[in-house]
Amino acid sequence: MINIFINDEIEQVELETCLYNVLEAYASKKGIKLAAIAVAVNGSVVPRATWQQTQCQANDKLELFSVVAGG
Amino acid sequence: MLTIADHQFESRLFTGTGKFAQPETMLAAIKASQSQLVTLAVKRLDLNTGSDNILQPLLDSGVKLLPNTAGARNVKEAVFAAHLAREMLGTNWVKLEIHPDPKYLMPDPIETLEAARILCEQGYVVLPYVHADPVLCRRLEEVGCAAVMPLGSPIGSNQGLATETFLKIIIEQANVPVIIDAGIGAPSQATHAMELGADAVLVNTAIASSADPIAMGQCFAQAVDTGRQAYMAGLGLVSQQAQHTSPLTGFLNE
Numbered sequence: 001m002i003n004i005f006i007n008d009e010i011e012q013v014e015l016e017t018c019l020y021n022v023l024e025a026y027a028s029k030k031g032i033k034l035a036a037i038a039v040a041v042n043g044s045v046v047p048r049a050t051w052q053q054t055q056c057q058a059n060d061k062l063e064l065f066s067v068v069a070g071g
Numbered sequence: 072m073l074t075i076a077d078h079q080f081e082s083r084l085f086t087g088t089g090k091f092a093q094p095e096t097m098l099a100a101i102k103a104s105q106s107q108l109v110t111l112a113v114k115r116l117d118l119n120t121g122s123d124n125i126l127q128p129l130l131d132s133g134v135k136l137l138p139n140t141a142g143a144r145n146v147k148e149a150v151f152a153a154h155l156a157r158e159m160l161g162t163n164w165v166k167l168e169i170h171p172d173p174k175y176l177m178p179d180p181i182e183t184l185e186a187a188r189i190l191c192e193q194g195y196v197v198l199p200y201v202h203a204d205p206v207l208c209r210r211l212e213e214v215g216c217a218a219v220m221p222l223g224s225p226i227g228s229n230q231g232l233a234t235e236t237f238l239k240i241i242i243e244q245a246n247v248p249v250i251i252d253a254g255i256g257a258p259s260q261a262t263h264a265m266e267l268g269a270d271a272v273l274v275n276t277a278i279a280s281s282a283d284p285i286a287m288g289q290c291f292a293q294a295v296d297t298g299r300q301a302y303m304a305g306l307g308l309v310s311q312q313a314q315h316t317s318p319l320t321g322f323l324n325e
Contacts, residue, residue, distance in 0.1 A: 007116060030118055036126050037116065045154040047196035057247060065155045067126055069097065070112025070141055071087030071226070071275035 002058040013056055020051035024063070038065045073270055075248050076164075076196040078135065083265065084295040085137070085250065086288070090227075094125050096284050098132065104278065104288035109134045110166055112141045113155050126160075137198065138140075139166040140186075149186040153195055153213040158279025163188060166220065168200040176226045180207050184214065191215030200252055203234035208241045208249075219245060220273065222253035223264065227276040229256025232264060242268045258287075258294030265298025266306060282298045 001012045006026055013022050019041070027034045039046050040063045046054055056062075086106040091097035099180065101109055109129060115306040118214045129136060138156030140211050143149035146169075153165040169183050170176040178201050190197045201207055203221040211219055221241055224230035231254060232238060242249050248270035256277045264272050274291055281287035 007118070032116070032118070033210055038113075038158055039156040040151070040155065043151075045158055047153070047158060064160065065113055066116045067111045067138065067156070068114045069088040069091065069094075069125055070139055071089040071110055071273075 002056070004056050004058070004060045004062060006062045008066055017056050018052050018053065019046060019054040019056060019062075022056055023064075032064075036066055038064070040065070073248060075198075079106075080107050080135075080271070082292070082295070083271040083299055084261070084291055085109070085252075085271055085273040086278060087273065088125060088129070089275055090279035091284060094128070097125065097279070098128050100278050100284040100288035101129075101134065102132065102288075103285045103292070104274075105292045106143045106288075107134055108137050108244050110137045110139050110273070110275070111156075111160075112139055113152050113159070114142070124192040135164070136160050136162060137164050137166050139168050139200075139257055141168050141170075143169050143186075145169065145182050146186040146189065149182070150189055153190055157195075164196040164198070166198045166200060170200075170226075173309040178202055178222070180204060183207075184210055187216050188214040189196050198250065203237035203241060205237060205240040205244055209244060212245065214249050216247060218250055218270070220250045220252040223260070224254030228254050229277055229280075230254050231256055231260040232267075235267070238264070238269070239267055258290045260300070261291055261294040262298035265295055266301050268302055271295075285321065 004011050021062055042061050073083050082105045084104055084106050085108040086101050086104050087110045088097055140149040140152035143152050149169050157163055169179045187197050187199050191214050198220055199211050199216055200220045206312050208219040224233040234278045250271040250273055251264045251269045252273040255272055255274050261272050278284050278287045
């Protein structure tokens, strides 16, 4: 297992887990929908199309974003 | 018909989604306003408060979404926000706004110009929110912005067109649509903006903070329409002296 951070919270994931699986597991645990979420890993946006090819590394910092009301 | 980057809009009123008491009111007010371009913001997911559940109803309503970069304090953060928004919404349109000062929310012209240059190069349709600075607006046009969005007065202040003199210069010089954004607090001010020749206005607070946002949305739709029609019809000249509208001779056969 390795430690990663999702929005500053520590999560433990299996070694060599792809970003897609990490996000799927996190979303179902937290009850959120991935449809309208964008993800940055260590400060760079990772396109949805590459989630399955992106492997999480120890201490990766994942940030999840969504849209909110605004002017 | 207003065209921005090959997209046509029948309505020249753009609206924001912030500050509404209820999402349902926001959706109804936008519908009443007939707006076809609606702004949204990007925020880090807060699992405690949950996300605003507004995206799907907005998509269902058929409006075009314009994500903004509010919260960005510099080029890097604004470009990052644009990338996130494109990923989330599948749009390359972005309302570029960089205002590091929380008191007056004045847009930073230097950071904005550089971020606009980068995002235009990356293929974004960039609509920058800026001070009513005619020189800056020309520079933004030169780097490829699809429109410019000069402010009437500080965001959410409802002070109207405090920058009118400079808005006129921007409108005269611009080769891209001019959208007057921020500060428009009353339908009459929206009418005035359109009479000046603005291509569109963006209104949020004035509708959202009204006691009846739905009625106010409708008022703004009418106001923008009237102002545009008046501009197209051509306003009469302003003169210092009276110019009679009735014959001053011929009464009582004199």
